[in-house]
Amino acid sequence: MSLTGLALVMLLAWLPGVSMADIYMHEGRDGVPMFTDQRDMGPDYTFVRRYGRPTARHSCQGLTRSMLDQRAADQMGWVMHYARHHQVDQELIRAIITVESCFDRFAVSRVGAQGLMQLMPGTAREVGVDNSFDPRQNIRGGVTYFARMLDRFDGDLTLALAAYNAGPGAVERHGGVPPFRETQGYIERVFNEYRLLGGRP
Numbered sequence: 001m002s003l004t005g006l007a008l009v010m011l012l013a014w015l016p017g018v019s020m021a022d023i024y025m026h027e028g029r030d031g032v033p034m035f036t037d038q039r040d041m042g043p044d045y046t047f048v049r050r051y052g053r054p055t056a057r058h059s060c061q062g063l064t065r066s067m068l069d070q071r072a073a074d075q076m077g078w079v080m081h082y083a084r085h086h087q088v089d090q091e092l093i094r095a096i097i098t099v100e101s102c103f104d105r106f107a108v109s110r111v112g113a114q115g116l117m118q119l120m121p122g123t124a125r126e127v128g129v130d131n132s133f134d135p136r137q138n139i140r141g142g143v144t145y146f147a148r149m150l151d152r153f154d155g156d157l158t159l160a161l162a163a164y165n166a167g168p169g170a171v172e173r174h175g176g177v178p179p180f181r182e183t184q185g186y187i188e189r190v191f192n193e194y195r196l197l198g199g200r201p
Helices: 003-014 065-085 090-101 121-126 135-152 157-166 168-174 181-196
Strands: 021-027 033-036 046-051
Touching: 065 090, 065 135, 090 135, 090 157, 090 181, 121 135, 135 157, 157 168, 157 181
Parallel strands: none
Antiparallel strands: 021 033, 021 046
């Protein structure tokens, strides 16, 4: 294992436990460590204990706009591809990812949502995502799920975002946006980011 890989393992192993996730590491032929949350990826993957990643909110700390734009640029190919496939505005998806994770592919929330679009493990399975830390899979799964929420709530962006954050059941039980401060703030942040990117909520 390279010194870089060893340092990453040690860092991941000792991060404070704000959320729980089993992470496995494999060092590729080029020496670049690859991480996954999947248990059965083969004998070459090393378990890097159960550890707490920063929440998505913490993933944004210290980022300038130019740094965030660079992170986004690395993933916009997949965003454009899957947004076009599901006929969703790519800038809306970009806004969602910005609010969810600041384009941190390894972000894990306190409740266990993972990756760029912060998929819960059950949601990831529902949309066929095997590795939530793989950007392509995560974006595909997240856009697929958000498109389903749009269909479920007749194209209403506000309700679709509420469902993406709090679950469709909560939206249906409350007959609209649930009275959760986190969900209401989430919708506002996504729309603010969407406007900044030129969208019209």
